Amino acid sequence: DAKTTQPTSMDCAxxxxxxxxxxxxxxxxxxxxxWYRQIHSQGPQYIIHxxxxxxxxxxxxxIITEDRKSSTLILPHATLRDTAVYYCIVTGAxxxxxxxxxxxxxxxx
Amino acid sequence: xxxxxxxxxxxxxxxxxxxxLECTVEGTSNPNLYWYRQAAGRGLQxxxxxxxxxxxxxxxxxxxxASRPQDRQFILSSKKLLLSDSGFxxxxxxFGGVGNQPQHFGDGTRLSIL
Numbered sequence: 001d002a003k004t005t006q007p008t009s010m011d012c013a014x015x016x017x018x019x020x021x022x023x024x025x026x027x028x029x030x031x032x033x034x035w036y037r038q039i040h041s042q043g044p045q046y047i048i049h050x051x052x053x054x055x056x057x058x059x060x061x062x063i064i065t066e067d068r069k070s071s072t073l074i075l076p077h078a079t080l081r082d083t084a085v086y087y088c089i090v091t092g093a094x095x096x097x098x099x100x101x102x103x104x105x106x107x108x109x
Numbered sequence: 110x111x112x113x114x115x116x117x118x119x120x121x122x123x124x125x126x127x128x129x130l131e132c133t134v135e136g137t138s139n140p141n142l143y144w145y146r147q148a149a150g151r152g153l154q155x156x157x158x159x160x161x162x163x164x165x166x167x168x169x170x171x172x173x174x175a176s177r178p179q180d181r182q183f184i185l186s187s188k189k190l191l192l193s194d195s196g197f198x199x200x201x202x203x204f205g206g207v208g209n210q211p212q213h214f215g216d217g218t219r220l221s222i223l
Contacts, residue, residue, distance in 0.1 A: 034211065041219075042216065042217070043199050043201075043215055043216050043217045044153065044199070044214045045214070046211040046212065049209075049211055091209070095141070095203060095209050095210060095212070096155060096158070096168075097153075097155065097212060098155070099152040099153040099154075100152055101152060102152070
């Protein structure tokens with residue numbers, strides 16, 4: 001599975017959009033981009049995933065570049081409860097997840 | 110809807126003692142099941158996964174084993190725990206047989222070895 005690169009940390013103000021970037025330049029044609037988050041001491045929570053097209057659900061939007069080498073997770077109106085470690089993961093047909101260090105998002109009041 | 114249950118939530122065990130962690134899924138049939146471990150300050154590591162009863166694949170050599178005696182039951186075991194087995198153990202499920210599907214995690218078991 002392709003490797004991903006994320007910044008170590010970022011912060012945003014409560015109520016504003018949080019845009020979390022991810023690079024996956026070695027992604028292959030049949031690999032999906034997944035986003036999970038982990039709030040301290042809890043199990044990871046699935047957020048969203050996509051292959052080529054942009055995706056939106058009740059939690060977030062996923063924007064994938066046309067060349068699929070990078071993506072952005074958008075939390076449209078961040079709240080304090082969105083403070084967590086966010087993992088961008090690329091996985092193929094076997095659906096195995098390889099978690100890296102993720103990006104720590106801190107939402108400030 | 111589907112739910113996943115893990116127990117116990119926390120466990121303190123002496124070195125050399127046996128281990129049995131249980132995970133069950135409700136609301137679906139023939140799920141894919143997974144065991145992960147998260148050591149302190151580190152990322153999640155896939156330990157085992159199963160696509161059906163009695164079918165277990167091990168991802169890393171270790172002191173642990175997994176079994177799937179029933180369709181929606183996944184058990185993580187050890188005969189003799191080591192200090193290095195301490196960590197946060199997570200079970201996850203995904204829909205089976207339908208291609209790329211998200212995994213959904215339980216609340217985990219925090220295991221401390223003394």
